[in-house]
Amino acid sequence: MQLSPWAIVALSATSYGLILRSIVSPEPSPLKLRATIRGLSATHSIVTTILALYVLRHANWSSPKELRHERPARISKPESQNAIEKPSSATYLDDTYNPLIADHSSLANTITSFETGYLIYDTSALxxxxxxxxxxxxxPRTPLYLAKDSPVFLAHHLALISALAYLQTYIAARREKGIWVIIAFLLMNASNPLLHARWFVRRKTGRADNRLDAAFAVVFALCRVGMIRWVLRRYGEYHGLSAWGAYKRLRVPCKTGVAALVGFNGLWWVLLVAKITERGFGKRQKI
Structure with missing residues (x-):
């Protein structure tokens, strides 16, 4: 019997909470607790990256060429019921047979449910x-404390929890779409181990390691911005378009979401590089 997505979400969140509770003492210091949370986050990122790569490796990326087609976007209602609709110049891409959008995968769905539960746990732990x-x-003021200390983290996690929880409602109804796109976006987690490694190095040495900082900046750009381009390129290939051409033909909600992802991660990357540069690239300074 297959578990419902909500059961997997609950099991994931509960399991991580129990793991954290088994590692730290009943009255842990904030520093010890943060270190443990980061260690679990790095481990989770490695696990989800491996799982995502596995399912993407075995995904069906092609379908018969004759099934590819487009249809015109909806136009205004004709003046009479018998009027013939003329194709609009503004067409959207028909993904009825596009495996990137239309395929289903129980394992991929389970991974998204697992990720949703982890994000709920991680937010609660922090x-x-x-x-x-x-x-x-x-x-009651604890969310305000966290928002003050880590505003980007809190906004990022709340947005992801909302999006993935919304996805679970579609999975439960067996109406999910674009599961391979979502799994590909989970590969953004691949940059997290380096993020946490930087924190542990600074705690141990009292200094920032510029080589580690530079490696993180590169991996961050590849995983969080490059992955978006990779998905658009894959999507465009099905329709015989470039990544940019595919983006221009997306429906407005999808186009807005992609633009928000690029903008958010791009801004995050710029702030990261600015902070590394401000510290003085090429030498190690006390922080």
Whole structure:
């Protein structure tokens, strides 16, 4: 019997919570708790990257050429019921037979449910860490503490939880679309181990390692911006278009979402590089 996506979400969140509880003491220091949370995050990123690569490696990327076709976008309602609709010059791409959009995979669905549960756990764990770090001052104000300390993290996690939880409703109804695109985007997690490695090195040595910083900046760009281009290129190949040509033919909600992903990750990358440069690239300085 296959578990529902919501059961997998609950099991994932609960399992990670129990793992964290088994590693740290009942009254952990905020620093010890943060270190453990980061260690679990790096491990989770490695696991999901391996799983995503596995399912993408075995995905069906092609379908019979004769099934590829387009249809015109909807136009305004004709004046009479018998009027013949003329094709509009603004057409959208028909993905009815596009495996990148139309294919289904139980394993891929399970991975997205697993990721959703992890994000719920991770957000809860860091809220608890922020609560301890602020000397247990106020439970209702804890989200504000975390938002002040890590605004990008909180916004990023809440957005992902909302998007993936929304996806679970479609999976439960067996109406999911674009599962391979979503799995490909999960490969953005591949940059997280280096993110956490930088934190551990700074904690151990009291200094930033510019080589590690540079490696993280490169991997971040490849995983979080390059992956978007890779998906668009794959999508465009089916329709005989370039990545940019495919983007221009996306429906407005998809086009807006892709632009937001590129903008958000691009801005994050620029801020990261600016911070590394400000510290003084090429030498190690006390932080």
């Amino acid at each position: 809220l608890y860490s922020s609560y301890l770090q602020n000397s247990r001052r106020s439970i």
